Amino acid sequence: MAMLEGERVAALAAALAERLGPPPAVAVVLGSGWAEQAAGLLAAPTALPLAELLDWPLPRVPGHRPEILVGDLDGVRAALCGGRVHAYEGRPARELVRGVRALVRWGAPAVLLLNAAGSLREDRPPGSLMPFADHLDLGLPSPLAADQSEDGAPLFLDLVDLYDPAWRRALLAAEPGLRPGIYAGLPGPNYETPAEVRMLAALGADAVGMSTIPEAVAARAAGARVLAISLLSNPAAGIGGSRPSHEEVLATAEAHGAEAARVLAAAVAAAPRG
Template sequence: MPSPNLPTDEPAPGSTPRPVSARQEPRAEEAAAVIAELSEVQRHDVAVVLGSGWRPAVDRLLGGAEAGVRIPMSELPGFVPPTAEGHAGTVVSATVGRRRVLVMLGRTHAYEGHGLSHVVHPVRAACAAGAGTVVLTNAAGGLRADMSVGQPVLISDHLNLTGRSPLVGPRFVDLTDAYDPALRALCRDVDPTLAEGVYACMPGPHYETPAEIRMLRTLGADLVGMSTVHETIAARAAGARVLGVSMVTNAAAGITGEPLDHEEVLAAGAAAAGRMGGLLRDVVSAL
């Protein structure tokens, strides 16, 4: 039974699950209204979620460390500031090219003890603020021998191995093209060297075992991490297009024989910050 002190996505025993629109989206509208008030921007076009190791890329993306209006997540209704190392817990409203962009510096993970409604709330709030395109980034372990540390990989599809969904009720959201093919093509126009891969989401917070990595490779995964898929489902349910970009920060467990370390993830992000931030800037500018 869930602790009464922790939020949960499960309905009370004997109750009828209510659709997301009835249970959760009003809170997203409330957060969107506060974002509009504090940023003095009534409508944003694009949302970018920066995952583990991506924080150093924000300066290149936005054109400077002080660019944009910065709002602590703690000031936004329904937001739960992340606790994982490398996640700042700040929302930035800025202009990139012709687009008004909301940048989430960090995300909340389900393994931090929160219900999925809290995990996907920033994406729902961004969609309520007008974002029709959501760019989700993450740090991932690479399962292929041709993947190198610091390499960006476009997510072509995902495996949700958490056994959970952020949706409640009969939503039946089509995920055939969960990661928008046209957005991936745009990325390859910007950088023709970009590879694509299938992202597998595991619950975490521990890293995978070598046996689990062998299983994931058999299932067709190329990348593995602990985020992104629930946000993708929520964004698609809201009608937004999704672009997913993983940064390979390490070879997955058992491939090299070396132990895995979160500091390695952050170091890889810092080393690749210029390339990652430049890629995001060029893609958003081309939208």
């Protein structure tokens, strides 16, 4: 008999507890290019390859690492998940969020989601870091659909203040140069057309990407507090003649690694307690 999704999540959470011990105060999902920047942030980390966890979908996109690191980050116990899977890889919603659900079921009360995104604004150049104020979901699959969800999870979910305002304020107090913005999520894998970029900007979006929103919704449904941050890695198509590429995304992440690592650490330190 096939396992229910809730059973898979529970089994993964139990495996995390067995292999890695007590749950973290903050679980972090690292997007494209972020894994390199996070290297060295944890003191005496314990590493767990994701391939050793049954039913954990393995990230395969360049710039993601298939492992979890757990350790102390400036006095806060944190778990850094080296990557994610995406809808454009042919994954259903339940697989996009299974890892986040397992991290919260393990006991993580706060989830920090990181990604690389295209900038829709000329005043947000590559290398800028943008905490989410809100999002526009324009076609990413919902993890709350009945055939994708855990048993007992809500079907209808209030997403007001999905990205925790108190956590964001605490981060901005530590990093006042950050500017929150609106993230637009599209399924990919093709980049947006210049016409779509103009439409997204007219709708009020500041950045565009292909991930993160399903994980944020699933974490909220599971009871966790959520913060998300984009590293703006390239101008979106048509802005200044831009023709985006994944190579540019990774090069920008490498060039701005020190700032990204500092903001990651500040976000973990700013996470709500209790």
